[in-house]
Amino acid sequence: MTGLELIDISKQFGPVTAVEDVNLSVPAGSFICLLGPSGCGKTTLLRIIAGLEDPTRGEIRLNGARLNDRPAHKRDFGMVFQSLALFPHLTVGENIAYPLKIRGRPAAQRQARVRELLDLVRLPGVEGRAITQLSGGQRQRVAIARALAVSPQLFLLDEPLSALDAKLREAMQVELRQLQQRLGVTTIVVTHDQREAMSMSDLIVVMSNGRIQQVARPIEMYRKPANPFVADFLGQANLLRARGRGADAEISGGKIPGLRLPSNGRAIVSIRPEDVAIGPSDAAPIRATVSFIREMGASVEIHLDAGDDRIIAVASPQSCPGCAVGDTVGLTIPASACVLFAETGT
Amino acid sequence: MRRSRPEKWSDYLPIAYPAAMLTAFFVVPFGIMVAVSFFERVQGGFYQPAFTLSNYARFLSVFFGEVLVFSLALAGAVSAICLIVGVPFTYRLTRLARRYQVAWLIVLLGVLSLSEVIIGFAWSTLLSRTAGLSNLFVAIGLMESPQAWSPGLGAVLTGLVYQAFPYTVLVLYPSFSRLNPALMEAARTLGASPLRGFLTVVLPAVRRTLVATFIIVFIFALGAYLLPQILGRPRHWTLSVLVTDQAIYQSNMPFAAAMAVFLVLASLLLVALAQLADRKEPAL
Numbered sequence: 001m002t003g004l005e006l007i008d009i010s011k012q013f014g015p016v017t018a019v020e021d022v023n024l025s026v027p028a029g030s031f032i033c034l035l036g037p038s039g040c041g042k043t044t045l046l047r048i049i050a051g052l053e054d055p056t057r058g059e060i061r062l063n064g065a066r067l068n069d070r071p072a073h074k075r076d077f078g079m080v081f082q083s084l085a086l087f088p089h090l091t092v093g094e095n096i097a098y099p100l101k102i103r104g105r106p107a108a109q110r111q112a113r114v115r116e117l118l119d120l121v122r123l124p125g126v127e128g129r130a131i132t133q134l135s136g137g138q139r140q141r142v143a144i145a146r147a148l149a150v151s152p153q154l155f156l157l158d159e160p161l162s163a164l165d166a167k168l169r170e171a172m173q174v175e176l177r178q179l180q181q182r183l184g185v186t187t188i189v190v191t192h193d194q195r196e197a198m199s200m201s202d203l204i205v206v207m208s209n210g211r212i213q214q215v216a217r218p219i220e221m222y223r224k225p226a227n228p229f230v231a232d233f234l235g236q237a238n239l240l241r242a243r244g245r246g247a248d249a250e251i252s253g254g255k256i257p258g259l260r261l262p263s264n265g266r267a268i269v270s271i272r273p274e275d276v277a278i279g280p281s282d283a284a285p286i287r288a289t290v291s292f293i294r295e296m297g298a299s300v301e302i303h304l305d306a307g308d309d310r311i312i313a314v315a316s317p318q319s320c321p322g323c324a325v326g327d328t329v330g331l332t333i334p335a336s337a338c339v340l341f342a343e344t345g346t
Numbered sequence: 347m348r349r350s351r352p353e354k355w356s357d358y359l360p361i362a363y364p365a366a367m368l369t370a371f372f373v374v375p376f377g378i379m380v381a382v383s384f385f386e387r388v389q390g391g392f393y394q395p396a397f398t399l400s401n402y403a404r405f406l407s408v409f410f411g412e413v414l415v416f417s418l419a420l421a422g423a424v425s426a427i428c429l430i431v432g433v434p435f436t437y438r439l440t441r442l443a444r445r446y447q448v449a450w451l452i453v454l455l456g457v458l459s460l461s462e463v464i465i466g467f468a469w470s471t472l473l474s475r476t477a478g479l480s481n482l483f484v485a486i487g488l489m490e491s492p493q494a495w496s497p498g499l500g501a502v503l504t505g506l507v508y509q510a511f512p513y514t515v516l517v518l519y520p521s522f523s524r525l526n527p528a529l530m531e532a533a534r535t536l537g538a539s540p541l542r543g544f545l546t547v548v549l550p551a552v553r554r555t556l557v558a559t560f561i562i563v564f565i566f567a568l569g570a571y572l573l574p575q576i577l578g579r580p581r582h583w584t585l586s587v588l589v590t591d592q593a594i595y596q597s598n599m600p601f602a603a604a605m606a607v608f609l610v611l612a613s614l615l616l617v618a619l620a621q622l623a624d625r626k627e628p629a630l
Contacts, residue, residue: 051534073536073537073539073543076537078535079535085529089550090550098536103537150536
């Protein structure tokens with residue numbers, strides 16, 4: 001089996017379990033995102049892969065060979081740190097050449113490789129500059145170039161874009177993905193930004209409380225989240241309590257026609273805001289009152305009170321039927337767009 | 347904050363007090379010392395105003411030259427040992443949990459509260475033949491018979507390093523605790539062994555603090571006059587011991603003052619050299 005395999009990985013810090021029973025296989029050449037809220041164990045997992053932490057239990061394999069006992073400096077992985085960790089006493093060129101110098105490559109070869117890498121990250125001609133002379137986005141590129149200098153088997157990035165402003169971050173997401181596709185390097189990115197994970201990766205791994213919640217392709221995960229946590233974390237989701245044993249499911253403010261619940265007649269229904277349709281109140285299966293309207297430019301977000309539930313709907317400004325706060329409107333939730341979860345804890 | 351230039355005399359008031367204190371307790375005594383270094387000694391008396399260079403000329407003897415070289419070498423050795431031991435120590439210290447760091451710092455500050463005399467006699471006893479550490483080594487079978495390690499050069503070095511070590515750690519500590527731990531981790535993921543990462547990334551990142559610490563300990567050791575007398579033989583006496591000797595026992599104030607001025611000049615020269623060496627590196 002080629003690629004990276006994590007088998008039953010757990011990590012304890014004293015009484016705290018940071019990572020618990022993680023099993024994951026990362027196919028060679030793929031781009032995966034470890035996604036989760038802060039403190040979910042995603043950074044610890046990345047550090048275990050890098051060799052900066054030893055797992056309490058479990059095994060790491062790369063292309064079938066056990067990695068556990070190989071120290072970080074012998075793993076030949078490239079890692080970009082959240083703080084970037086560029087060496088302040090070295091120039092841009094010296095930073096990128098550092099791993100090559102450690103491996104004893106001759107000076108001419110180092111220079112050629114530095115130029116090649118700076119071209120790759122579209123930052124040519126800055127090798128003589130001090131790190132302090134670069135902007136945040138440029139430092140980001142230098143950190144990426146340095147991590148890729150030895151053509152690593154695995155490219156690891158810990159919240160690499162979190163320090164950049166929104167616009168630059170989006171541009172870097174595209175660039176990072178293109179770079180990865182061109183080089184074909186197996187890449188693991190840690191992020192808490194679900195948009196970043198959605199737009200960049202082949203596979204998303206959602207983590208919470210040290211455990212993996214779901215591993216899936218982005219659109220698959222968006223359409224078929226495995227549990228309410230994933231549904232709510234990856235994009236927005238309305239989580240509604242539903243009841244009913246017949247052909248229609250009932251929620252607090254009305255009905256979802258054609259939705260069959262499990263045999264016990266109870267479930268949590270997850271519905272994406274863009275799947276909630278707003279129309280005139282008379283014929284619709286759900287009646288709701290508009291409580292808040294958020295103009296987002298390209299779309300408009302409408303918060304609605306339907307019985308005891310608060311439902312969020314997203315519509316395009318053109319299709320929004322000129323509703324205002326306080327209006328009573330009708331909602332239609334298509335059964336085909338609903339995802340059902342078993343009710344837990346009640 | 348107001349940044350306009352001072353115009354009225356009252357604008358200088360805030361600095362008047364520190365300026366007065368500095369003048370009274372530093373500028374005036376130092377001026378007197380410089381002046382006295384040019385005075386003449388009166389045999390059987392004190393000194394009288396004059397302008398003579400003979401006090402400085404006495405330096406040019408081989409004896410004082412040797413003492414000066416020994417003093418500088420001793421101070422250099424103490425600084426070097428303090429850094430070689432203190433740098434890894436402080437680096438490890440800043441990686442410990444907070445409460446262990448505090449405990450260590452309290453112990454080190456405790457050493458600072460000891461008087462030089464106590465430190466001197468304690469080490470003199472610890473290194474003696476009759477009651478010293480060598481008896482312990484004999485007891486556990488490491489040595490054949492107890493030995494006297496004091497007085498001697500080793501004893502002088504031990505005492506001075508013991509006294510200067512807390513200063514070393516306290517000056518290094520802020521720099522090391524501010525150092526981003528990811529720098530070392532980055533070096534490791536880039537292929538550097540822990541030792542190599544420490545030498546090629548951590549040390550260069552704190553090199554200014556290393557230079558500053560070297561200078562502070564060097565000047566501290568250059569001024570030591572008690573420990574060399576307690577723990578050393580006369581050939582281990584530093585220029586500071588001779589200054590004390592001339593000023594107190596020989597009543598030769600002008601010559602003592604000239605030697606003291608010379609020590610100050612040597613210290614200033616070292617600071618200037620260190621600044622110059624640092625400026626040659628790229629400003630980051």
